[in-house]
Structures are given as structure tokens and as C-alpha cells.
Amino acid sequence: MSIDRLPSPIATGPTPDAPRLDASGLDASGPARPGTPPSATVDLVRRSWALVEPQTEELTRLFYGLLFGRMPETRSLFPVNMQVQRGRLLRALVHVVQLVDRPDELEPFLDQLGRDHRKFDVADAHYDVLGGALVDAVARFSGAAWTPQIEGAWRHAYRIAADRMRTAAAAERGPASWTGVVLEHRRIGWDLAIVRVQTDTPIPYRAGQYLSVETPHRPRLWRYLSPAGPPRPDGVLEFHVRAVEGGWVSRAVVAHTTPGETWRIGPPMGRLSIESASGDGLLLIAGGTGVAPVRAIVERLVEQGATRPTTLFTGGRTTADLYDLPHLRTLGRRNAWLDVVPVIEKIDEHGILDDHRTLETGAEIGTLADVVSRYGAWRDHDVIVCGSPAMVRATVGRLLVAGTPLDRIRYDPFTLD
Template identity: 65%
Template sequence: MTAEQLLTADLHDVGESRGQASGTVEIIRSSWALVEPRTEELGRHFYATLFSTAPETRDLFPVNMEVQRSRLLRALVHVVQMVDQPDELVPFLEQLGRDHRKFGVLTQHYDGVGTALISAIASYSGDAWTPEVESAWTRAYGTVAGAMHTAAQAERGPASWLGRVVGHERLGWDLATITVQTSEPIAYRAGQYVSVETPQRPRLWRYLSPANAPRPDGLLEFHVRAVNSGWVSRALVAHSRVGDTWRIGPPMGRMHVDPASDNEVLMVAGGTGMAPIKALLEDLTRRPKPPRTQVFIGGRTWEDLYDFGALRKLSYSNSWLDIIPVVEKDESASGAEHGTLADVVTRYGAWADHDVLVCGSPSMIRATVSRMLVAGTPLDRIRYDPFTMD
């Protein structure tokens, strides 16, 4: 059975009407809304139950569980929000299943996770936890586990790759570019991201986007900004050294420029969201007929546009490419648009006939996508990836 069939079987049982399926989705969302304010306690309960019922799973996680708990909850929220969107949810779950192979996840671990998840939600739902709610969550988790496990079992490629740090350049106190040479080229698509494990933070993985398109020599360039409470990002910026060995997980994400599309392209990037944009533009330069592309690069000040010079230089040699800098606070910045990326991009119009890609922090993505939808940009024209934080 394929992951698509599993999803259909779980959310739309044979004989179940569209109305009944919608009811299941509503039950999941409304019950999640009740426990969401207590996500910290829910996360602790989940892992305590998991490690009690399946103690062998403890070795799959870092010593410090704070970051891991937040990742679990972000993933849960994402799945809950997409549970009635199988065309979006299934590819996400398949990528997640392939990615989890790097942890050494076994078939029986899915059962332990399901038990812990249902226990955690039930414990914090109180009287709202009814047989109907339990059934909806059990089926929803069956969808998640089924799609992930099916994809993981079907994957024949490596669970992870080794890479050696061959370059580390500090661009500021909180920013660095790090170049990694992998043991063999990773078959990723420009715009995708990978997870990395470093010697400074063993078993604590961080998602990073390569700033270059795939190359035969296996070189990967990463842009890393140290974020508040970012255990991994701060260690990477301050303490990565040439010669360090990284472990790199399978590529994930849906950011790409469809080669079959005839539409012009709009790219919007904030902060280190510049990295996947650079990879996408490098990939476009290899195409015989790149689409007309406009790129808005934004930051609070001009200094935040740390790689603008390289992108502007690229535009000089490619007539199909325009780069527009955007700054929020630096009114003296000559040649830049002023305001937030959401303000400036929608000031230019609805972009309804463009393929749109948005890269940056979760808050920047939310603000920009929301404003574009209000301005009239069709949702199915916008691509973005949600997991961009430490």
C-alpha cells in the first residue's frame, strides 16, 4: 500500500462521507486547540511516557531535550494544520520518514511514539477527551506513522552522509559561512534543506539550506546565524573548525522553480533565507532559458543584507534577473526600498501570474505570505518551507 493510499484509508474510510471526514479534521483541530497552551507540559509528558515504555529510544535523543521538545510540537502543529490537505501532507510525511532513518528508528518505535502521543494529549484534555476524540487522534497518528514508515522502508539510499568542514568564515559576531565537503555528492534539489549533526552538539540536529546548487565535487556552503537560545547555531558560528566531521541527513523541502512552468518567478528572502535563494539562482543559470526572475532581499538594516553584493553581481551578468534590496530601519540606505518585505513586495502588486518562493524566519514567512494572500496572490502559487529555526 502506498503512502497516498494509507492517507486515504485513514482519513476517508471506505463508505465515509466527505462530511464525516471533515468532522474528523475538526475534532483533531479543536482538541489540539485545548491542549496547545500547555505544550511544554505536553512535551515533557510525551517523552517521559516514551522513555518509560520504550527505554531503548532514549539513546536516539540528545542529553538536553529542550530543543527536541520544541521540534516535536512544531511538527505536531504542522501536521494538525495540514491533516485535511493530503496533497501537501503526504510528501511532508514521506520526507520525514526518510529523514528519521538517520536516527536508527525501528518499526516498533512508531508504536511507542503513538502510545506516548495519545497519552499526552489525553492527559491534558480533561473531560474533553471522549471516545470520539481518541478515535480521531488514533486514526490521525496511524496516517502519520503509516506514511513515514512506508517511505522509510522504500528508501534505498544512505540514511546519512559524512562531511568534512573545509571552510569557516565569520561574517559578523552572529553570522558565518561554513563549507563542507561530503564523502559523496548528495542528490538534493536546489532550494531544499538538510539536517546536520556536528561534534559540538552530538545528537542535536539542525536544519540548514545549502547556498549552492548540487555540484559534482560534493561541496556544500551553509549560511548560519546564531539565534537566541540556539544551542546548535551558536556553536556552529563560534566553534566550528576546519577538519570537523558532520553527519548530514537526507534532503527535505519543496522549494524549487518548476522547469515545466512558463510563469515568471518572484523570490522573497529575509536573513539567511538568502542561502536557498542563492542555490536556486545558481541552478537557474544552468538552464538554457531561465524565467524572468525578481528577487527581494530584506533585512532590518543594510548590514543584514550580508551577501547582497554577490547577488547583485549575478544580476549584472544575467539579464533575466533583478535584485531589489529592502531595509526596514536604515532610511539612509541608498538604492534600497524601505519597509518590511511584506510591505514592499505587496506594494508592487499581487504577483498573481508569478510563481512565488518565500524564504526566511517563520515570522517573516507568516507575515509575507499572509500579506500576499490579502493582496491577491493565489495560495497555490506560493512555496515555502516551515522549518527554518534552530
């Protein structure tokens, strides 16, 4: 099964089971509630999305134009430069479309979005106007293929998603965001920095989750960062930040962050936490700064007195990317249940020990996808994959081919600028 699987092109004929519209254009097929939309709705939404997907950049531009034109006050919720925000909308929309008939996966994602959007002071009216702008933008790019049945399907699916987000936001009693002061900024390479931040009160995240961060250098631009350790009573968080190409926030964090500046931090997100220190084997795969949430999981297991056998693959292009390997190996020496396997893609000046390992680090040679699959199918392991989208995609694909059950693999979709 491909994690990038998309539906086939649209079928334009009428569908009798599609939701009907009332005179106002809203879904009149009955009250929306969390759960699975009718199969006809799911099919129409997916097929119509496949039709407009090649034009997503232009579609998102139109969407924001419609939104800001209809509700100008929403413009202040977004950054001056909309390039990053447009990309995030696209990724979120694709994720919802792909999961619209899988509520067990979609509902936790919508709950997170609803809680997270509290930091923007999003009101009910914003959801309604946003939904109208989204449907109208998709309709504009669908052209003659757009039908009342397709419109009804989109409005019905959006209503289910929006109601789920509203409910999650209304039920949340914690802060909408936290304030943190930078204690330390340490560069360990031209494109990588370790940043330690202390929040006003501890954030109740679980090891493996990530947080959205706003810095004074990029107002209203939020970047997802994973703490590199479990929660601490003093509220101190450690972030590993790589300056990625085109990354407005990450590049500013690495180059310009100074101790004493104030960050704003959103509520925890993500589903990669491990709740039990015992059970089946655990396979952790971390590429680059994806080592941060993986390290947090391992340290949490240490706190719990873990007994489950755990294998941790940490990888990068060169030995310089294995910046956290000394700390991970210390954890491995102190805990017999933890096996740490370093991986690099390129051979550098440190030379080769044999066909599969480098002299300097004893690292396996190859991509993480290559190396992990050499060890077998990992059928009896819970698997967590952290890293760039390309690395996650390649690794999950190879695991599936090797025979790892899909329901044993977990990863988070939105972790970059």
C-alpha cells in the same frame, strides 16, 4: 486566509461516524491507507487539539516522559538537553493537525519525515510506542472532555501518518546520512558565518531544499541548513549560519566550528525547488540567511539557461544583513532575466537617498512584506518565501491581502533551531 488558522474549541458530544476501537484500543475501522481521514476524524482531532494547545509545553514534557518510561532505549536517540527537541515535536504536531485533511500537502511532509528518521535507526516498534505515548499525553491534558470517539480519531489519524512515514522509509534506497568534512569556516559578522563542507559522496538534493546537520559540538542536536548553491560534482556544500537567540546548534557553529571537523548530514527535505527554467514570472523573497536557498535556485536557473523573468527581494534589518548582495548583483548583471531588489528595515549611518532608498546600497526601506506589496499583487508569478517564521508569516499574509493566489505561494515551515 491566515496561515496560522486553528479550529474552534472542542465539542464534547459523541460522533456516530468516529472510528471504533477494538479490545486492544487500536483503530478497528479498517486498514489505514494514505489519503484523507473521514471528516468526523478530522473534526475531532482538530477540536481536541485546540483544547490542549495552551498546555503544549507541559504536554510535550509528559509525552517524552511516557515514551522514555515505556521504551528506555529511545532516550539515546535524543540529545541530553531536550529543550529544542520538545519545540520541534510541537511544530511538527501542529503542522500535521492543520493538514490532516489535505493529503496533497501532508503526504510529502510525512514522506520527508519518514526518510529523515532513518538516520536515527527508527524501528517499527518505535512508531507504535510513540503513538501510544502521544495519545495518552493528549488524553491526560484533555481531562473530562476526552471520549472514546476522540481517542479513536487520534489513533486513526496517527496510524495514517505513521504508516505513511514507514512506507517512505522502507522505499528509500539512498544513505540514511552522509559524512562531511569542514573545509572552511569564515565569520562575516559577530553572529554570522559561512561554512563550506565536503561530503564523502554528493548529496542528491535539489536547489532550494534544506538538510539536517549534526556537529561534534552538539551531539544528537540537528539543525536545518540550506545549501547556498545547487549540487556540485565534488560534494562541496556552502552553508550560511546565523547564531539565533537560544540556538544551541547555530551558536556553536558560528563560534566554534573549525576546518577538519566532521559533520553528519541527513537527507534532503523541503519543497522549494524550481524544476523549469521557463514559464510564468518568478518572485523570490529572502530574509536574512533565507538568501541561501534562494541563491541556490537562481544559480540552478542559470545552469539551465533560464528565460523566465525573475524578481529577487533580499532583505534584513540593516545593510549588514545584505551580506550576499554583491554576489546576487553580479548574477543580476550577467542575466537579463534577473532583477535584484535589496530591502532594509532600519536606516543606519549610510543615510537616505530618497523616501524609499538608502544611499549606500540603493535598498528599498521597510520590511520585506511592506516593500513586496508595494509592487502589486504578483498574480501571474510563482512565489517562494524564505526566512524566519515571523518574516514568512508577515510576508505571506501581505501577499494574500494584496491578491496573490494562495496556490502560487510556497514556503517551508521548519528551518530554525
